[in-house]
Amino acid sequence: MITLTDVARAAGVGESTASRVLRGHGSFSAKTRESVLIAATTLGYVPNRIAGTLASTGSRLVGIVIPSLSNIVFPDMLRGANTVLVGAGFQPVIAVTDYELGREESLIESLLSWRPAGVMVAGLEHTERASAMLRNSGIRVAELLDTDGQGIDIVVGFSNREAGRTTARHLVSRGYRQIGYVGHDLNRDLRAAKRFAGFRSALGETGLDLAGEEIIPASSSIQAGRDGLARLLERSTNLDAVYFSNDDMAIGGYFHCLTRGITIPDRLAIFGYNGLDVARSAPQPLSTILTPRVAVGEMGARLVCSDGPPTVVDLGFELVEGATT
Amino acid sequence: MITLTDVARAAGVGESTASRVLRGHGSFSAKTRESVLIAATTLGYVPNRIAGTLASTGSRLVGIVIPSLSNIVFPDMLRGANTVLVGAGFQPVIAVTDYELGREESLIESLLSWRPAGVMVAGLEHTERASAMLRNSGIRVAELLDTDGQGIDIVVGFSNREAGRTTARHLVSRGYRQIGYVGHDLNRDLRAAKRFAGFRSALGETGLDLAGEEIIPASSSIQAGRDGLARLLERSTNLDAVYFSNDDMAIGGYFHCLTRGITIPDRLAIFGYNGLDVARSAPQPLSTILTPRVAVGEMGARLVCSDGPPTVVDLGFELVEGATT
């Protein structure tokens, strides 16, 4: 493997000179520059950032911890973060927790051992030890996609609880009274649980109660939404609206209605969460809450790369009145 | 920052002993183990893998280069790779090229500077220099999701060309004769271009010609498929089937038909590619080619972590007869 020393020798200069040329740091003559560059190219030199990082201080790595890659929300956020990070000269290192806090803890530990410049993690809930590690790491920590709780350093997101509340108020104001819920595993998806909690509480404040609920014990999917709604409607025949834990589930519900010839929104209203493309482009655009996922990733990345005091940024959400309520 | 030396001193042992205990390598007494572990915990020691990697040889990093995070195909593949990689003690480092070969080149360069244990990259097409860097890197290189071409080391995927051909033969055997195509930017998505090429050539072999095509210059999306089909049908009114560049596009087309009351498959047949959930769970399951994306990621990761001769693994694909042809 070609090292900087090899390049320096081939170019007939000292290694620190070669290093300066290759990094464009400090001063060197045009002639020197030339010969070093030629030597590097000729030898096919690939710098060793491991060594570079150890020698200097601070890597250009940023750790990103997300629960899943299957739920498009996280790739979306990742995309926003990636754009900003790469633009600022950082490399993302991703870790996927599968919605398990224990795994999150060990992944965070492992990420920190790479001495990243910062860490971005989805959500505010972590194990005691994970929180402690993040707090003591001495690097910037951004917690994303949720503002319902106490953050460590940087928090960028929106209130899931409030999203649930907003949905409930919307449905009630539209005249729906027999409202059901179809959701997925809430023990793992803590943010979906917060939405549901907000939804129930706002519903309660209007004097209403949930007219039925169906929670499937798996992760969210279109098929799960289809099956969930089918089961719910078997039990609760008089529903006039259903709130789904997210758009995937809601689209499944929508498909179920199409299949069964259930008229939307007259016979049944449907409301989702996320504002996915598929929801927007459906024959009847889904009524949903549009979340700024990409923007959260961008803003989180921007803040992680900067310094400043701990910050909370609420990017809000937007209720999209589709054709299903 | 706490170093191994600090831990060793606190535990009253030498640093190599502390290192052995912490890594569970070599031999040490139970008593020593105890005191080192206590010291490490007390001090909140976080190992520095940068230093560790430099001192030993070879990192536990694996670079993954993909064109996009928006197209679910890549997160799917990533998921498969991630599972295997993490299971084998590796950390993925991802880089997103935005379908630009030039950017791919510089990302590969940057990844290699982390001295990864291996690299996984989507596709077989790279710039001259990127190929050279990969070839000379001395590490395992897996090229994924495509087998139509010459690989560098490990190739895991399936033939996109053949997928296109299979689709054409299927449509023809089903009796369709006026077949159109709706696609997205083929200059960037090389694999979609290969499918289209295969499709056309197989169609030609049966004596047929494409009855119309509409290529939108943007990346694929449901809305693009909707708009694309709408435009195509304006021009070519007598089509009996349409092949879409992928399922996102096809679902868009499906939605267009639902909206316009175009009966599927009687008035118009629709065929996609990928086998996405949304396609499978739609009221009329989409006829499509199911690709083993997750398995490709898994297998690629497995091979990248092992040693052995250069290999090509064709994982094939499956034609799923839905309700839209």
Add this chain to the structure above:
DNA sequence: CCTAAAAATGGCAGCGCTGCCAAAATTTGG
């Protein structure tokens, strides 16, 4: 042409850890 200031350069000590090796401690077997 000489001196002072500025620019360019090279040497070398680490960064924190691992791997090697020799030394010390312990166990085994007779």
Add this chain to the structure above:
DNA sequence: CCAAATTTTGGCAGCGCTGCCATTTTTAGG
């Protein structure tokens, strides 16, 4: 109880690079 075998341990030289500093070369100014 002792020698031999085995286990445990610590010292130290790097891994390849950067940052500091001293030295050399060049340029500027008189």
